[in-house]
């Protein structure tokens with residue numbers, strides 16, 4: 001039986017946080033770090049899953065509902081079967097360069113790498129963006145319905161539709177996905193991701209709590225989603241918490257548009273200001289930052305980053321900083337020192353060079 005190898009990227013969100021499930025805007029990009037999924041089809045419905053990052057092998061059928069990372073793969077199989085595809089059993093091994101629990105969407109990378117390998121096995125046309133969108137939707141359902149981790153869809157969408165050298169402007173009101181060229185090289189800039197090593201999980205309730213508060217705020221405003229909420233009316237909301245949650249979402253959508261405008265104008269200082277304002281909004285209004293994320297952002301800026309913000313779901317995970325290429329070494333050294341001085345674990349770093357979407361890597365004729 002042939003082996004199919006597919007891979008999918010992690011992502012970093014440049015701006016637009018907790019907006020996707022509010023019918024809003026966000027601007028993620030694919031990381032160069034990818035998860036690779038090697039699949040050997042076999043007869044019968046059973047799956048056998050192993051990972052280069054773990055010792056154990058999971059064997060079973062999707063109805064067994066595994067825990068941990070195998071659930072994301074089984075969830076994709078279930079979602080594709082629900083879509084009417086005849087997905088056979090298989091043996092698969094997973095190898096991931098995407099740091100786990102760092103808020104860089106290792107789970108979406110896993111789901112999308114599995115979905116892409118299975119799509120190739122099923123003969124689906126991955127050059128068709130409609131096919132890619134349906135696979136992203138299947139991956140979203142795998143995570144929300146099967147694994148039980150709420151997700152707004154940004155991560156899976158960018159993993160399936162990203163374009164190298166570009167960020168992707170996602171609009172969750174009309175479903176559009178527009179590539180935005182990100183000429184950082186020409187400006188001698190980089191996006192430095194600072195992984196605080198504070199583990200972040202979508203399943204612990206904090207993320208779901210913000211989703212519920214957003215829905216409550218929309219209800220209090222009498223709107224179908226915060227995307228269409230009026231800023232002046234938001235400020236009149238009596239409940240202080242709901243007012244601040246709604247204020248973040250409404251202002252964050254505007255900041256995404258401002259960021260796209262600044263990138264188009266090659267106005268990097270303006271982009272940096274919007275990143276900074278986004279962090280303040282997440283820290284004070286949406287309250288999803290934490291001590292380590294604030295320290296990463298503040299120490300990066302103090303060391304010369306143009307701008308910085310936490311990225312992803314929050315409550316841990318990573319920050320992203322816009323930094324002159326020549327200043328990266330200094331920023332990393334100063335942030336590391338700030339963490340050591342505060343008695344915190346050393347952060348990890350990576351450069352977010354905008355990478356490619358999920359793809360088939362090879363179809364080999366032997367299992368070797």
Ligand code: GLA
Pocket residue numbers: 013016017018019020021150151152153154155202312313314
């Ligand atoms: C997580 C979710 C996304 C999005 C971000 C916050 O990454 O999976 O859908 O809501 O948090 O912007």
